[in-house]
Structure formats: C-alpha cells, structure tokens
Amino acid sequence: MPYIKLNNIQHSYKEKTVFQDLILGFQANQISCLLGDSGCGKTTLLRLIAGLEIPQAGEIIIGNKTVTQNHSILVPPHRRNTGFIFQDLALWPHFTVYKNIAFGLEARKEKHIKDTVFEALHTFGLQEFAEKYPHQLSGGQKQLVALARSMVLKPEILLMDEPLSGLDVKRKRKIIDLIKNLKQSRFSGNDLTIIYVTHDHREAFAIADNIVVLADGKVQEAGSVEQIKNAKNEYVKYFLEY
Amino acid sequence: MGRKLIRHPLYVLTMTAFVFFVVTPLIYTLAKTFFVEDSFINNVRLLDKELFFLLAKSIILASVIALFSTITGTGLALLLYKTNIRFRSFFKIALLLPLFIPPYILAVAWKDAFFVFFNDTSLISSYFGVILVLTTVFTPLSMLITGSALSNIDSQLEDACLLISDYRSLIFKIILPLIRPAIITSFVLVFLFSISEFSVPAFLGVNVFTTEIFTQFSAFYNHSLAMLQSTLLILICILLLFSEKRYIADAPFLSMGSKGAGNSCYDMKKGKILGLLFLPGWFSLSVLVPFTTLFVQSFADGTTRFIQAFELLVPAFVTSIGLAFAGAVLIVLTGFSAAYYQSHSRQGKVINFLLLIMFAIPSTVYGISLIQFYNHPVFRFIYSSYAILLIGYTGKFSFIAAKLTGNAIKQIPNSFDEAAQIAGISSSMRKRKILIPLIMQSLFAAFVISFIFSLGELGTSIMLYPPGTEMMPVKVFTIMANAPQSLVSAMTMIVLSITLLIITAFYFMMKPFTKKYRYALHKT
Numbered sequence: 001m002p003y004i005k006l007n008n009i010q011h012s013y014k015e016k017t018v019f020q021d022l023i024l025g026f027q028a029n030q031i032s033c034l035l036g037d038s039g040c041g042k043t044t045l046l047r048l049i050a051g052l053e054i055p056q057a058g059e060i061i062i063g064n065k066t067v068t069q070n071h072s073i074l075v076p077p078h079r080r081n082t083g084f085i086f087q088d089l090a091l092w093p094h095f096t097v098y099k100n101i102a103f104g105l106e107a108r109k110e111k112h113i114k115d116t117v118f119e120a121l122h123t124f125g126l127q128e129f130a131e132k133y134p135h136q137l138s139g140g141q142k143q144l145v146a147l148a149r150s151m152v153l154k155p156e157i158l159l160m161d162e163p164l165s166g167l168d169v170k171r172k173r174k175i176i177d178l179i180k181n182l183k184q185s186r187f188s189g190n191d192l193t194i195i196y197v198t199h200d201h202r203e204a205f206a207i208a209d210n211i212v213v214l215a216d217g218k219v220q221e222a223g224s225v226e227q228i229k230n231a232k233n234e235y236v237k238y239f240l241e242y
Numbered sequence: 243m244g245r246k247l248i249r250h251p252l253y254v255l256t257m258t259a260f261v262f263f264v265v266t267p268l269i270y271t272l273a274k275t276f277f278v279e280d281s282f283i284n285n286v287r288l289l290d291k292e293l294f295f296l297l298a299k300s301i302i303l304a305s306v307i308a309l310f311s312t313i314t315g316t317g318l319a320l321l322l323y324k325t326n327i328r329f330r331s332f333f334k335i336a337l338l339l340p341l342f343i344p345p346y347i348l349a350v351a352w353k354d355a356f357f358v359f360f361n362d363t364s365l366i367s368s369y370f371g372v373i374l375v376l377t378t379v380f381t382p383l384s385m386l387i388t389g390s391a392l393s394n395i396d397s398q399l400e401d402a403c404l405l406i407s408d409y410r411s412l413i414f415k416i417i418l419p420l421i422r423p424a425i426i427t428s429f430v431l432v433f434l435f436s437i438s439e440f441s442v443p444a445f446l447g448v449n450v451f452t453t454e455i456f457t458q459f460s461a462f463y464n465h466s467l468a469m470l471q472s473t474l475l476i477l478i479c480i481l482l483l484f485s486e487k488r489y490i491a492d493a494p495f496l497s498m499g500s501k502g503a504g505n506s507c508y509d510m511k512k513g514k515i516l517g518l519l520f521l522p523g524w525f526s527l528s529v530l531v532p533f534t535t536l537f538v539q540s541f542a543d544g545t546t547r548f549i550q551a552f553e554l555l556v557p558a559f560v561t562s563i564g565l566a567f568a569g570a571v572l573i574v575l576t577g578f579s580a581a582y583y584q585s586h587s588r589q590g591k592v593i594n595f596l597l598l599i600m601f602a603i604p605s606t607v608y609g610i611s612l613i614q615f616y617n618h619p620v621f622r623f624i625y626s627s628y629a630i631l632l633i634g635y636t637g638k639f640s641f642i643a644a645k646l647t648g649n650a651i652k653q654i655p656n657s658f659d660e661a662a663q664i665a666g667i668s669s670s671m672r673k674r675k676i677l678i679p680l681i682m683q684s685l686f687a688a689f690v691i692s693f694i695f696s697l698g699e700l701g702t703s704i705m706l707y708p709p710g711t712e713m714m715p716v717k718v719f720t721i722m723a724n725a726p727q728s729l730v731s732a733m734t735m736i737v738l739s740i741t742l743l744i745i746t747a748f749y750f751m752m753k754p755f756t757k758k759y760r761y762a763l764h765k766t
Binding site for chain 2: 050052077078079082083084086087088089090092093094103104107108149153
C-alpha cells in the first residue's frame with residue numbers, strides 16, 4: 001500500500017497540459033527517484049505533493065489522509081509534515097546559517113531551539129558556519145544547510161528537487177551518502193519517505209530504492225533500480241543510453 | 243490568488259482607499275466635463291484657435307526636450323555604462339543630481355547665470371530657456387533608463403558581434419537596437435513630464451498649456467475652460483501611455499541592486515578625449531554653472547537678502563518638511579501595497595496602470611480634479627486641511643514607490659516564501675521576516691525619493707495648499723513677481739541647501755541601513 005497516492009491527477013499551466021489522469025504511488029520509508037527530461041513534470045509533481053500547487057482534478061492522499069481533492073487543498077502545506085529542498089535551495093540570504101535552521105522551529109514555538117539547532121549543525125558538519133551567511137558558503141555547504149533546515153522540523157516526507165545540480169562529483173558522492181543515511185538521523189525518527197527529482201540516471205541509480213521514469217507527464221516505467229535498468233520501454237532505454 | 247488577498251486586508255484597504263481618494267476625483271472631473279458641466283458641445287466652443295496653437299507649441303516644446311534629453315542621456319549612459327572611462331563612478335552619481343532637485347531651482351539658477359554672464363534674462367525667459375532647463379533636468383532620467391538597459395545586455399551578444407565586426411557595428415547594430423524599448427520609454431516619459439511641467443515655464447514666465455490652465459483656473463476663475471483644457475491634456479497623456487504601456491508600465495529601470503549578467507565595458511581609444519570632455523562638460527552645464535551662479539547671486543546684495551530670505555522661509559520649513567515626510571510614508575505604503583497586489587493578483591496590472599496615469603498627469607490638472615471633487619460639504623474636512631495635499635502627493639508619486647518595491651519583489655525567488663510556508667511560518671510573519679527585510683533597501687530608497695519629490699513639488703502644492711499654510715516652493719513662487727532677483731535667488735539657495743542637506747542626511751542614514759540588509763541583495 002503506497003504511503004503517498006496520487007489518483008487521477010489533472011494539471012495544466014495555461015494551455016499546456018502537464019498531467020492527464022496521472023496515477024502514481026510512493027512507498028513509505030523509501031527513497032523514490034523521479035527521473036525524466038526537463039519539462040516532463042517532475043518539479044510540478046513535488047509541488048503538488050507539498051501543496052504549493054493545486055491540481056485541476058484528482059486527489060492526493062498522504063498516509064490515510066486526503067490532503068488535496070477536486071481542486072481544493074484540504075491540508076495546507078505546513079500541516080503535511082513535509083520538507084522541501086528547492087532547486088535553488090531557497091536559503092534566506094539575510095539570515096545566518098543558525099537563523100535559517102532555527103526560523104521554522106521558532107515559528108512552531110518549539111522548546112530548546114538552541115540545542116536542537118546546534119545538534120543539527122553538528123549532524124550536518126556545519127558547526128563552524130553557524131554565524132555565516134548563505135553567500136559566504138560553498139555550494140556543498142549550502143546543500144547541507146538546506147538539508148539541516150528541512151530535517152530539523154522532523155518531516156515524514158522529504159521532497160528534493162534536483163538538489164545536487166551544480167556540484168562536483170566528490171561533493172555529490174558525499175551528499176548522496178548523507179541523504180541515504182538520513183533515515184538513521186535522530187531528526188527523522190526512523191520514519192522518512194524521500195522523493196528525489198533528478199534528470200541524471202546515474203544519480204538516481206546511486207540514491208534510489210525505487211525509480212519512476214516520467215515523460216510528457218506520463219509514467220513510462222516504475223520499479224526498483226534493477227527493474228529500470230532492464231526495462232523494455234523504448235523511451236526508458238533511450239533515456240538511459242546517455 | 244484572489245482568495246489569498248482577502249487574508250491581507252491591509253493591501254485591499256490601501257488599494258480601495260487609493261482608488262477612491264486619488265483616482266475617483268480624476269474620473270469625476272472627466273465625467274463632469276463631458277456630461278454635467280453645461281453641454282459638451284457648448285464647452286468645446288470655448289477652445290479657440292489660439293488655444294490649439296498653444297497646445298501645438300507645448301507639444302513641439304515637449305518633443306524637442308524629449309529628443310535632446312534622450313540623445314544626451316543615451317550618450318552619457320553609453321560612456322558611463324559601456325566604457326571604462328575615468329571617474330565614471332563619480333559621474334554616475336553626480337550627473338543624477340538635477341533629477342533630485344526641484345526643477346524650479348534650476349530655472350532660477352539659470353536666470354541668475356544669464357544675468358551674471360549676459361546682463362540680460364530675456365533669452366532664458368523664452369522657449370529656449372524652458373528647453374535648456376528641462377533638458378538638464380530630464381537628461382539624468384534618460385541616462386538612468388538607458389543605463390539600466392545597457393547594464394542588462396548579455397555580454398555574449400556583444401562578444402558574438404565583435405568576433406565578426408567592429409565597435410561601430412556593435413553600437414549601431416547590436417547595442418542600440420537591443421535598448422530600443424528603453425530609448426522609447428525615455429522619450430515618452432520625458433515628453434510626458436515636459437508637457438506636464440508647470441514650475442519651470444511659470445518661473446521663466448513662458449506661457450505653455452499647463453500655465454494657461456493655471457491662469458484660467460486661479461486668475462480668471464474660468465473653471466469650465468480650465469477643466470476642458472485639463473481634460474484635453476489628460477487625454478493626450480492617457481493616449482500616449484496606452485500606446486506605449488507595454489514598455490513603460492513594466493520598465494525595469496527603477497530598481498536597486500539588479501545587475502545584468504556579464505556586463506562588458508570597452509576601452510575607449512579614439513573617442514577618449516571627446517568622452518573625457520563630454521562628461522565634465524555636461525556636469526558643468528547641468529550642475530556647476532547654475533548652482534555656482536545661484537550661490538553668487540544669493541549674496542549679490544550681501545548677507546541682508548539672505549537673512550531676509552531665511553526669515554521669509556522659516557514659517558514654511560516645518561510644514562513643508564512635515565508634509566513631505568507624511569506624504570512619503572503614505573506613498574511608500576501605497577506603492578508597496580500596489581506592488582504586492584500586482585505580484586499576487588491579475589487586477590494588479592490595472593492598479594499599476596492607474597498609478598502610471600496619475601504619475602503622468604500634469605500636477606496642476608490633477609490639482610484641479612482634486613479641488614472639483616473635494617470642494618463639497620461632505621469632504622470639507624479634506625478640502626480645507628493638509629489631507630488634500632497628501633492625497634495629491636500620493637497620487638503623483640506612488641508609481642515610483644510601486645516600481646521600486648515591485649522590481650525588488652520580482653527579484654526575490656518564490657521559493658523563499660514557499661520554503662517558509664512549508665516550515666509553517668504564518669503569512670504575516672513571512673511578510674515581516676522574509677519579504678520586507680529583503681526589499682528594505684528599495685523601501686527606504688522609495689521613501690527618500692518620495693520625500694524629496696514631495697518637498698519640491700510646486701504644481702500640486704500651489705493648487706491645493708489650504709489657506710494660511712506656508713510652503714517653501716509656493717512661497718518662492720508667489721514672492722518672485724514682486725521681489726528683487728537676489729531675494730528670489732537667496733530663497734532658492736536656501737531651499738536647495740535644505741534639499742541637499744536632507745539628501746546627505748538620508749545618504750548617511752542609508753549607510754548603516756544598507757550594511758544591515760546587505761545580505762538581502764546576495765543571491766544564494
């Protein structure tokens with residue numbers, strides 16, 4: 001039984017149809033990769049799950065709760081317990097690293113904020129950057145801040161939109177290992193479903209438990225890494241060649 | 243989106259207030275002219291041949307000023323934004339000075355200059371004088387618009403041209419066509435400002451359409467004719483804006499901290515000396531000569547005139563500065579609300595265009611609209627108080643504040659707000675902690691510009707100031723007819739000094755402000 005279910009999703013931007021009756025599910029506590037070319041609807045899918053966009057029709061169910069149904073949001077984004085790593089990371093440039101991580105906790109009026117933030121800084125190896133501003137960090141360090149900022153709120157779902165684009169291979173490797181171990185982090189509470197968007201199949205193979213290949217808003221193939229590697233679908237074969 | 247806005251009653255309230263208090267008087271005046279005030283046919287008969295001749299002269303005058311300002315401004319922008327000419331950082335700021343000084347100060351200064359150099363002011367008190375003064379006033383605006391467009395050109399486009407052709411082709415075949423929208427925007431805006439300008443022709447004693455409207459309304463009390471003339475000018479402005487609204491309404495020139503990707507600068511070879519002469523030459527013409535002679539003339543009769551001028555202006559200081567401050571606060575609030583509304587609602591474009599219309603309409607004409615609308619028992623509390631002046635300033639300058647803050651909002655990625663939204667941060671907290679700090683520099687700049695413009699605004703003030711109120715520009719203007727030139731110069735010099743003092747004070751206030759929010763301009 002999938003943890004996140006998308007039933008008959010229809011979505012379009014002005015005249016461009018992105019999804020037409022899309023049916024898709026994501027298993028709990030797994031890393032699922034959405035793989036596909038630019039413009040195939042990967043980011044839109046993440047935004048629909050997060051509640052940042054409303055589909056024209058269809059429903060989205062998280063756990064046992066319907067969060068979106070028939071063009072209306074039943075559960076707003078901040079009540080879905082999701083974390084979102086944006087493609088541009090969206091670190092607030094006027095906040096320090098500490099403040100970027102603490103801001104969400106402050107809004108939720110959590111206790112022991114300072115301790116929690118320092119623990120997150122330690123977990124993600126950012127202790128020495130607490131007072132730095134985002135523009136003073138390297139690309140890899142920014143990714144870690146974005147991860148720490150999301151994880152500190154203990155999300156059940158982590159949505160990641162091409163978070164490693166622009167990083168060199170060494171840093172990619174390091175962060176992929178970190179993402180794979182996120183479930184073991186104290187912040188996840190052993191309950192973390194990750195949906196990871198990428199257009200790089202090597203990245204997907206390295207990180208995913210399951211892969212969904214999307215093209216033109218349609219699921220071309222879905223399955224484990226091995227199943228995708230051996231897929232018969234022409235598009236998937238063509239996509240994996242490069 | 244519409245549902246979201248209901249959650250922000252402040253924006254809806256501000257915009258509703260803007261439409262009611264600022265825009266309705268204009269619609270009321272137009273409607274009254276066409277449908278109520280006698281019959282339209284009867285009124286049209288009031289427009290005689292001489293009046294149309296005056297209108298034609300005003301249009302030609304405005305076209306010449308727009309042409310000269312755009313050519314000079316584009317030339318200066320090319321030198322300052324596309325070459326590595328020396329002292330360009332200094333000139334980029336110094337040449338903007340006339341834009342932030344009330345235009346009538348330059349008119350008085352140039353009158354002094356002609357008196358000092360030629361012992362005759364008849365040449366400056368003519369169409370030539372209006373062209374000279376207004377070209378020096380509006381060239382910086384043109385420079386700002388085209389300069390902004392130049393710094394946004396992708397350097398790769400220029401490199402691609404230089405691989406196959408020379409610098410001449412680069413300028414005429416690539417750069418100028420690419421900044422054509424900015425050149426058109428500059429021409430149209432300067433034309434609109436010139437045809438709307440009241441203070442300079444009034445100070446130089448030159449009859450143009452705006453001064454004619456003022457005379458008919460204030461001297462001859464011929465309100466029907468003044469309203470009809472106003473309507474004619476409003477229609478010209480609106481028609482022109484409609485034709486070019488695509489370029490002007492979305493003009494990106496009023497923004498802070500936006501720089502084009504990979505802007506290239508070129509080494510001047512043959513034209514180096516010419517360029518080095520042009521920049522200080524224009525600086526002398528637009529800043530040094532007028533202001534130096536104004537200073538000299540202020541003390542022509544010793545310090546007596548200066549003291550007299552000071553005594554005359556003292557009662558106007560507090561009122562003028564207080565009103566400019568209150569006006570700037572209202573303008574920034576309206577501008578921010580409009581910009582926010584525009585970024586969150588389709589109707590925002592309508593508001594943006596309304597702001598543009600109010601900005602472009604001559605201040606005397608707008609003043610008449612406000613008088614016509616508020617001169618009723620119901621609105622007497624507005625008509626007979628400072629409120630009418632504040633409404634006037636808000637209508638005139640909110641466009642600038644809306645553009646500055648709107649362009650700043652556009653530069654902030656949506657993901658900043660969405661990241662906070664997902665983290666559970668409330669909408670009002672997102673505004674206070676994310677949006678406003680990130681656009682704080684632009685809000686502050688909008689406040690400073692609105693304050694300076696409100697302080698120097700003559701057209702609106704002279705039409706609307708309540709009886710018994712003393713205001714600096716009005717005081718200088720009213721005293722000019724009967725006072726010796728040295729007294730007028732001394733008064734103008736004091737107003738100029740106060741304006742420069744305030745600009746300097748704001749500059750130093752802005753420094754720690756900029757430091758505090760400097761991270762806001764960094765892209766992560």
